[in-house]
Amino acid sequence: MLVLSFPPRLIQEPVTNNLIRQFDLQVNILRARVKPRERGRMVVELQGSKESLEQGLAYLDEHGVEVDPMVQEMRHYDERCVDCTACTAVCPTDALTVDPVSRELIFEPSHCIICESCIPACSYEAIESQF
Numbered sequence: 001m002l003v004l005s006f007p008p009r010l011i012q013e014p015v016t017n018n019l020i021r022q023f024d025l026q027v028n029i030l031r032a033r034v035k036p037r038e039r040g041r042m043v044v045e046l047q048g049s050k051e052s053l054e055q056g057l058a059y060l061d062e063h064g065v066e067v068d069p070m071v072q073e074m075r076h077y078d079e080r081c082v083d084c085t086a087c088t089a090v091c092p093t094d095a096l097t098v099d100p101v102s103r104e105l106i107f108e109p110s111h112c113i114i115c116e117s118c119i120p121a122c123s124y125e126a127i128e129s130q131f
Protein backbone atom coordinates (compact mmCIF):
# COMPACT_ATOMS: atom_id res chain seq x y z
CA MET A 1 0.00 0.00 0.00
CA LEU A 2 1.28 3.39 -0.98
CA VAL A 3 0.40 7.04 -0.53
CA LEU A 4 0.50 9.00 -3.79
CA SER A 5 0.81 12.78 -3.56
CA PHE A 6 -0.17 14.71 -6.68
CA PRO A 7 0.82 18.27 -7.49
CA PRO A 8 -2.22 20.39 -8.51
CA ARG A 9 -1.28 20.27 -12.22
CA LEU A 10 -1.83 16.48 -12.20
CA ILE A 11 -5.23 16.44 -10.48
CA GLN A 12 -7.11 16.19 -13.79
CA GLU A 13 -4.70 13.66 -15.33
CA PRO A 14 -5.77 10.01 -15.61
CA VAL A 15 -2.72 8.81 -13.67
CA THR A 16 -4.30 5.74 -12.12
CA ASN A 17 -5.91 4.75 -15.42
CA ASN A 18 -2.49 4.93 -17.03
CA LEU A 19 -1.07 2.65 -14.36
CA ILE A 20 -3.74 0.10 -15.25
CA ARG A 21 -3.61 0.44 -19.05
CA GLN A 22 0.08 1.04 -19.70
CA PHE A 23 1.62 -1.14 -17.02
CA ASP A 24 -1.00 -3.83 -16.47
CA LEU A 25 -1.25 -3.03 -12.77
CA GLN A 26 -4.25 -3.60 -10.54
CA VAL A 27 -4.95 -0.36 -8.70
CA ASN A 28 -7.23 -0.44 -5.68
CA ILE A 29 -7.95 3.10 -4.46
CA LEU A 30 -8.53 2.89 -0.71
CA ARG A 31 -8.84 6.60 0.03
CA ALA A 32 -8.54 9.84 -1.87
CA ARG A 33 -8.45 13.49 -0.96
CA VAL A 34 -8.45 15.51 -4.13
CA LYS A 35 -9.41 19.19 -4.26
CA PRO A 36 -8.95 21.56 -7.19
CA ARG A 37 -5.77 23.66 -6.95
CA GLU A 38 -4.53 21.71 -3.92
CA ARG A 39 -2.12 18.85 -3.60
CA GLY A 40 -4.04 15.57 -3.91
CA ARG A 41 -3.41 12.50 -1.79
CA MET A 42 -4.48 8.99 -2.52
CA VAL A 43 -3.93 5.70 -0.70
CA VAL A 44 -3.68 2.88 -3.21
CA GLU A 45 -2.90 -0.79 -3.25
CA LEU A 46 -0.85 -1.71 -6.31
CA GLN A 47 -0.61 -5.28 -7.55
CA GLY A 48 1.25 -6.67 -10.52
CA SER A 49 4.48 -8.29 -11.61
CA LYS A 50 7.76 -6.95 -10.25
CA GLU A 51 8.59 -5.49 -13.65
CA SER A 52 5.19 -3.82 -13.99
CA LEU A 53 5.47 -2.35 -10.51
CA GLU A 54 8.94 -0.98 -11.23
CA GLN A 55 7.77 0.56 -14.50
CA GLY A 56 4.65 1.99 -12.89
CA LEU A 57 6.63 3.56 -10.04
CA ALA A 58 9.12 5.00 -12.55
CA TYR A 59 6.16 6.49 -14.48
CA LEU A 60 4.83 8.12 -11.30
CA ASP A 61 8.27 9.51 -10.48
CA GLU A 62 8.73 10.91 -14.00
CA HIS A 63 5.36 12.69 -13.74
CA GLY A 64 6.08 14.31 -10.39
CA VAL A 65 3.91 12.05 -8.24
CA GLU A 66 5.48 11.47 -4.82
CA VAL A 67 5.22 7.90 -3.60
CA ASP A 68 5.54 7.03 0.08
CA PRO A 69 4.83 3.92 2.08
CA MET A 70 1.46 3.96 3.78
CA VAL A 71 1.72 5.29 7.33
CA GLN A 72 -1.50 5.76 9.21
CA GLU A 73 -2.20 7.06 12.68
CA MET A 74 -5.17 8.01 14.79
CA ARG A 75 -5.43 11.50 16.23
CA HIS A 76 -7.42 12.53 19.25
CA TYR A 77 -8.46 16.19 19.46
CA ASP A 78 -8.63 17.26 23.11
CA GLU A 79 -10.44 20.47 22.22
CA ARG A 80 -13.38 18.57 20.68
CA CYS A 81 -13.56 15.79 23.25
CA VAL A 82 -16.20 16.05 25.98
CA ASP A 83 -14.93 12.97 27.87
CA CYS A 84 -18.20 11.11 27.32
CA THR A 85 -16.14 7.85 27.23
CA ALA A 86 -18.31 6.28 24.50
CA CYS A 87 -15.20 5.40 22.51
CA THR A 88 -13.63 3.38 25.32
CA ALA A 89 -16.35 0.74 25.00
CA VAL A 90 -15.40 -0.10 21.42
CA CYS A 91 -11.61 0.08 21.70
CA PRO A 92 -10.24 -3.48 21.66
CA THR A 93 -6.77 -2.63 22.94
CA ASP A 94 -7.32 -0.14 25.77
CA ALA A 95 -5.74 2.59 23.70
CA LEU A 96 -8.68 4.68 24.89
CA THR A 97 -9.21 4.63 28.62
CA VAL A 98 -10.52 6.94 31.34
CA ASP A 99 -8.36 8.53 34.01
CA PRO A 100 -9.85 7.15 37.25
CA VAL A 101 -9.30 10.41 39.09
CA SER A 102 -10.06 13.17 36.59
CA ARG A 103 -12.53 11.06 34.50
CA GLU A 104 -10.86 12.49 31.39
CA LEU A 105 -10.20 10.41 28.32
CA ILE A 106 -6.64 9.14 27.84
CA PHE A 107 -5.47 8.14 24.38
CA GLU A 108 -2.36 5.96 24.26
CA PRO A 109 -1.24 5.81 20.59
CA SER A 110 1.26 3.00 21.21
CA HIS A 111 -1.66 0.65 22.05
CA CYS A 112 -3.68 1.60 18.96
CA ILE A 113 -4.02 -0.95 16.15
CA ILE A 114 -5.88 1.53 13.86
CA CYS A 115 -9.04 -0.55 13.71
CA GLU A 116 -11.03 2.72 13.41
CA SER A 117 -13.88 1.39 15.60
CA CYS A 118 -13.74 4.57 17.67
CA ILE A 119 -14.51 6.93 14.78
CA PRO A 120 -18.23 6.12 14.43
CA ALA A 121 -18.51 5.83 18.23
CA CYS A 122 -17.59 9.49 18.72
CA SER A 123 -20.40 11.96 18.09
CA TYR A 124 -18.02 14.91 18.47
CA GLU A 125 -15.57 14.01 15.70
CA ALA A 126 -12.82 14.08 18.29
CA ILE A 127 -10.97 11.12 16.77
CA GLU A 128 -9.77 10.99 13.20
CA SER A 129 -7.65 8.75 11.08
CA GLN A 130 -4.67 10.48 9.48
CA PHE A 131 -2.70 9.17 6.56
Ligand code: SF4
Pocket residue numbers: 074090091092093094095096111112113114115116117118119
Ligand atom coordinates in the same frame (compact mmCIF):
# COMPACT_ATOMS: atom_id res chain seq x y z
S1 SF4 B 1 -8.49 2.89 16.18
FE1 SF4 B 1 -9.16 1.06 17.31
S2 SF4 B 1 -7.43 0.56 18.64
FE2 SF4 B 1 -7.10 2.67 17.95
S3 SF4 B 1 -8.02 3.95 19.52
FE3 SF4 B 1 -9.62 3.61 17.99
S4 SF4 B 1 -10.76 1.80 18.70
FE4 SF4 B 1 -8.81 1.87 19.82
Ligand code: SF4
Pocket residue numbers: 080081082083084085086087088105121122123124125126127
Ligand atom coordinates in the same frame (compact mmCIF):
# COMPACT_ATOMS: atom_id res chain seq x y z
S1 SF4 C 1 -16.35 9.37 22.18
FE1 SF4 C 1 -15.34 11.25 21.42
S2 SF4 C 1 -16.02 12.86 22.85
FE2 SF4 C 1 -16.45 10.89 23.82
S3 SF4 C 1 -14.62 10.47 25.06
FE3 SF4 C 1 -14.29 9.47 23.09
S4 SF4 C 1 -13.18 10.99 21.88
FE4 SF4 C 1 -14.06 12.08 23.60
